[in-house]
Amino acid sequence: MLPEPEPEARAASARLAERVRAELAADGNWIGFARYMEMALHEPGLGYYAGGAAKLGAPGDFVTAPEMGTLFARTLARQIAELLQPGDAILEFGAGSGALAAALIAELAPERYLILETSAELAARQRARLGSRAQWIERLPERFRGVMLANEVADAMPVHALAWRREGVMERGVSWIDGALAWAERPAAGELREAAHRLRVPVPYESEIALVARAWMQLLAQRLERGALLVIDYGFPEREFYHPQRTMGTLMCHYRHRAHGDVFFHPGLQDITAHVDFTALARAARDGGLEVLGYCNQARFLVDCGITELLGDEDAGDVARYAPLAAEAQKLLSPAEMGELFKVLAVGRGVRQPLLGFANGDRSHTL
Numbered sequence: 001m002l003p004e005p006e007p008e009a010r011a012a013s014a015r016l017a018e019r020v021r022a023e024l025a026a027d028g029n030w031i032g033f034a035r036y037m038e039m040a041l042h043e044p045g046l047g048y049y050a051g052g053a054a055k056l057g058a059p060g061d062f063v064t065a066p067e068m069g070t071l072f073a074r075t076l077a078r079q080i081a082e083l084l085q086p087g088d089a090i091l092e093f094g095a096g097s098g099a100l101a102a103a104l105i106a107e108l109a110p111e112r113y114l115i116l117e118t119s120a121e122l123a124a125r126q127r128a129r130l131g132s133r134a135q136w137i138e139r140l141p142e143r144f145r146g147v148m149l150a151n152e153v154a155d156a157m158p159v160h161a162l163a164w165r166r167e168g169v170m171e172r173g174v175s176w177i178d179g180a181l182a183w184a185e186r187p188a189a190g191e192l193r194e195a196a197h198r199l200r201v202p203v204p205y206e207s208e209i210a211l212v213a214r215a216w217m218q219l220l221a222q223r224l225e226r227g228a229l230l231v232i233d234y235g236f237p238e239r240e241f242y243h244p245q246r247t248m249g250t251l252m253c254h255y256r257h258r259a260h261g262d263v264f265f266h267p268g269l270q271d272i273t274a275h276v277d278f279t280a281l282a283r284a285a286r287d288g289g290l291e292v293l294g295y296c297n298q299a300r301f302l303v304d305c306g307i308t309e310l311l312g313d314e315d316a317g318d319v320a321r322y323a324p325l326a327a328e329a330q331k332l333l334s335p336a337e338m339g340e341l342f343k344v345l346a347v348g349r350g351v352r353q354p355l356l357g358f359a360n361g362d363r364s365h366t367l
Contacts, residue, residue, distance in 0.1 A: 003256055005269050016046040016268040021176050029175045030184055033161035033263075034212065036174040040267045041156060042118060048268055049119040049156075063257075064152050065232075065338065066100035069328040073103030075307040076230075079357045080147050081108060083228050083348075088146030089114055094153040098126035098134075105133050116140065140223050148220065148229040154281065155233050155273040157216065159208040160192050161249065166203060169196040174264075181264045201242050207249040208274045214284040221288020221347075228293060228348030228355075229285075234341045235276030237366045250275035278345050282367045285347040293346040294358030295367055299339030301357040302332055 005013070020039055023031060041048045065072040080090065089112035095101050098115075105113050113134045117123040123136055161172035163185055171192060175184035188196055195209050220229055235241065241250070253260050255270035263272055282292050296304075311329050316322050331337040346355055358364075 002258060002260060002265060005266055009269055010266065012046055012051060013266040013268045016040070016043055017181065019043060019046065020174070020181065020267065024174070024176050030173050030186060032171055032173045034158040036181075036267075037158040037263075037272055040263075040272055041158070043268070046268050048271055050121060051268060064096060064099075065332060065342075066103065066151065067097065068331060069324055070103045071307065071310060071325055071328045072302070072332055073100050074107055074310055075302050075305045076100075077104055077107040078305045079230070079301075079355065080104065080149075082353070082356050083147050083351065084108070084110065085145070085226075087111065088227060089144070090147050090149065091116065091141075091144060092149045092151075094118070094122075094150070094156070095126050095134075096122065096152075098129040100149070100151060101126065101130055101134055105130070112146075114141075140219065142223060143225045144223050144227065145225050146227045148224065148227070149232075150229065151232045153233070154210070154213050154216075154231055154276045155235070156271065157210060157212045159210045159212070159251075159274045161208050161251070162188060162192070162196050162206070164196070164201055164203050164205040169193055172206070181267070199238075199242050202244050202247070205247050207242060207246070208251065210274065210277055210280060213276070214280055217281050217284035217347075218288045221285055221290045221349075224290065224349055226348075226350035228346055228351055229290075231276070231278075231281060231345040231347075232298065232342065233276045234338075235278050235343055238277055238279035239366075241275065241277045241279070276343070278343055279367045281345060282347065282364075290347040290349055291351070292364050292367065293348050293351055294355050294362050295343065295345045295364045296358055296361040297340050297363075298342035298344055299333040299335070300361030301344040304359045304361060305357045307332070 020036060039047060042050055044050055090110045091114040092101055093116050095115045095117055101113060101115060115126060115134050115136050117126065117136060163170045163172050169188040170185040171188040172183055172185050174181055191211065192209060251261065251263060251274050253263060253265060253270045253272050278295060285292065307329060311325060314322050314325055333339045344357060
């Protein structure tokens with residue numbers, strides 16, 4: 001049982017549902033799931049990331065690594081410091097509450113810390129927290145040198161939902177049926193159909209293809225003149241993403257720290273995500289002329305970057321300070337928490353030295 005939202009939130013969700021219904025009425029009562037996901041997350045004033053409700057931390061719907069404390073950022077800073085050159089900038093996509101930016105700025109004091117945030121509401125919170133220490137930009141620079149960061153960003157990009165049936169590959173979309181939003185299917189076409197046919201999956205089978213994330217990676221490849229992009233998110237390489245036993249895909253919703261699979265539950269009030277296909281991102285990066293610099297699980301990356309050294313430098317006798325850091329490290333590194341499911345992919349151009357975070361556990365060969 002999921003908790004019911006407050007009346008004001010319910011009313012906002014109903015308004016978003018009406019906007020979806022209006023678009024359906026104009027498009028023959030069908031839109032692709034990618035479009036629905038875009039509206040549910042980003043519709044101005046009503047989408048999940050465009051509304052005013054708390055999203056991160058205890059009062060929100062989920063917790064990201066930077067929200068747990070500063071240990072994650074301090075460890076990540078070691079890798080970033082290795083990559084930065086004089087005149088370089090750090091560019092963070094989707095900076096959430098600004099926690100990661102605040103910690104990295106304190107640790108690295110970069111010449112420029114740029115934030116590209118699509119949510120006006122989150123950008124306002126970031127500005128209140130960071131002030132003049134960061135600079136907000138509305139579009140990707142034509143040329144960029146430095147380090148780009150995407151921590152739990154790719155999983156929230158709209159995905160196309162598909163179903164492999166005996167009659168062929170179907171695109172899963174949304175219709176208004178019996179007074180409610182519901183799944184509906186039609187034959188896949190164009191680029192989506194071609195991408196689906198390249199995958200070998202059993203029938204029947206349901207999953208997602210992230211065309212938006214691939215296009216995003218190709219755009220970054222065009223703009224990255226020198227430096228690296230670090231993508232940190234939960235997901236798999238292609239052979240695991242489309243594993244024969246993962247027959248229902250990876251779509252997941254997060255609402256008040258509960259994970260569930262109902263994508264139509266109060267649209268606009270919950271996060272909708274899909275796991276990241278890291279093989280697809282790496283392939284798009286290579287197609288754009290970037291080099292894969294490393295890929296491994298989060299635990300291996302953080303250990304190689306020295307998280308245990310940072311924890312070891314703390315005074316274990318100071319329980320009030322040490323206990324939260326130890327708990328943070330446990331969540332970041334444990335295979336049962338974030339250590340294995342979360343991965344780190346590094347791609348770049350003009351980076352000659354091996355990267356610290358992949359010194360002992362690089363699994364790029366699995367992509």
